[in-house]
Amino acid sequence: MLSLSSIFGVDEVPAVVQGPVAALLYLCLYLAFLNLLRHVRNWHAVPPVESIGVAILGVALLSVVSLSPGGADLTAVAVCAVFVGGILFTIATASITLLDSPLRLITTLAKHADHIGLWVLPVAEGAWFVAANPGLRAVLLSAMAVELAWCLRRRRADRRRLLRPLDGSDLAVIEGQAEGDIKSFARKHNVGELVIAGDTVSWLGCTKESGACPGYFYTSRLGINTPSCCREHLGALCLLVADCLTEMGVVHWMDGGTLLGIVRQDGNLLAWDDDVDIAFTLDGGHSWDTVVAELGRRLAGAGLLMTSTRKEGVICVFNESPRTWPLGLERNRLRGELRVDLVLYRLAASRGQSVVERTGPKGDLERTESGAYGLPENLVLPPATDTFLGKEISVPRDADAYLRRLYGDYGEIRYSYMDAGVAERRRRINSDEI
Numbered sequence: 001m002l003s004l005s006s007i008f009g010v011d012e013v014p015a016v017v018q019g020p021v022a023a024l025l026y027l028c029l030y031l032a033f034l035n036l037l038r039h040v041r042n043w044h045a046v047p048p049v050e051s052i053g054v055a056i057l058g059v060a061l062l063s064v065v066s067l068s069p070g071g072a073d074l075t076a077v078a079v080c081a082v083f084v085g086g087i088l089f090t091i092a093t094a095s096i097t098l099l100d101s102p103l104r105l106i107t108t109l110a111k112h113a114d115h116i117g118l119w120v121l122p123v124a125e126g127a128w129f130v131a132a133n134p135g136l137r138a139v140l141l142s143a144m145a146v147e148l149a150w151c152l153r154r155r156r157a158d159r160r161r162l163l164r165p166l167d168g169s170d171l172a173v174i175e176g177q178a179e180g181d182i183k184s185f186a187r188k189h190n191v192g193e194l195v196i197a198g199d200t201v202s203w204l205g206c207t208k209e210s211g212a213c214p215g216y217f218y219t220s221r222l223g224i225n226t227p228s229c230c231r232e233h234l235g236a237l238c239l240l241v242a243d244c245l246t247e248m249g250v251v252h253w254m255d256g257g258t259l260l261g262i263v264r265q266d267g268n269l270l271a272w273d274d275d276v277d278i279a280f281t282l283d284g285g286h287s288w289d290t291v292v293a294e295l296g297r298r299l300a301g302a303g304l305l306m307t308s309t310r311k312e313g314v315i316c317v318f319n320e321s322p323r324t325w326p327l328g329l330e331r332n333r334l335r336g337e338l339r340v341d342l343v344l345y346r347l348a349a350s351r352g353q354s355v356v357e358r359t360g361p362k363g364d365l366e367r368t369e370s371g372a373y374g375l376p377e378n379l380v381l382p383p384a385t386d387t388f389l390g391k392e393i394s395v396p397r398d399a400d401a402y403l404r405r406l407y408g409d410y411g412e413i414r415y416s417y418m419d420a421g422v423a424e425r426r427r428r429i430n431s432d433e434i
């Protein structure tokens, strides 16, 4: 085992030094790991430099823990590695479930990610007695403190939820997926928002202060609708961002599932949409930097968190307040989030045709000459208008052709976003067979 003893010839380190150094390294490792999770949540590969940074912190932590008067304390190292690895893995499951088809173990752990602190306590107490190593004990104490604080903050946030009746299609779909037994369904899948009192079924709806419901998990794994609270917040967020872009004179249009909802669902969000897609271009004196700066200023005024990644050309607006470092990093532990994704489309020429193209893939969009993904400019610009949630909103010039490029025969509902088992039942619910 690589240890400080072997590197520096240090045989004995006072507990008064080893403990605080180990605790500090654990906190650094925890924060670096949370920071890394933002890539996972955005479906991006983790940059090697960040992975290496986390690995170096992990090795440094184990090296400090290994120090003991009698040589490397391998028992303490093993306990520390399993304990810290287990915590970090469980924390990561909340972000991994935002991706497609995670393993059942990950889904199960993610359901309990908000109260991992309650699991850590007994495990840490057991480990405390196994190894009387000051470094390990400092790590255990630090982890317990962090997890308990997280657990208590989540409980306090959950108290900001508001009970709302569940009815119409939302209730019918849950009844269908639960095969009539909503109580067992809620218990089995840990759907804490479902409140059943007698014959009345309600939903503990999210607010900006509570954090979002884990909508993607509910729609893709359980086959139910995006909760009405989340749909309302998404709709309001979309209209706000679109208003900002209009006032700034930024050319934009509704994209992806949001455009599909406008065209196919009579100006509404799709019942299972868990984000909003808006596309924009840069012309008329705008640059990436000016759009990010001006939009950021306006959204900060509205108390909303915004992030941007120039490389991918994506700006994200979240239905949550910005928080100061390092607490802001802990949003990467949340199971749910409500966001508007603003994606930059560049004006370009491809195979002798004017196109608008984006860096990342989307639906069935074709590759352009530059290796990006795009479609003919004349299908998009100048944008037209349509109605979204009763308000006028910008859409591609030929929304029908645009959607065909994205999704083919978009008139037919696809259930590809859903697990196979629940998708079949959902198909039967939608066709009134259940």
Ligand SMILES: [Zn+2]
Residues within 6 Å of the ligand: 205, 206, 207, 212, 213, 227, 228, 229, 230, 231
């Ligand atoms: Zn919600």
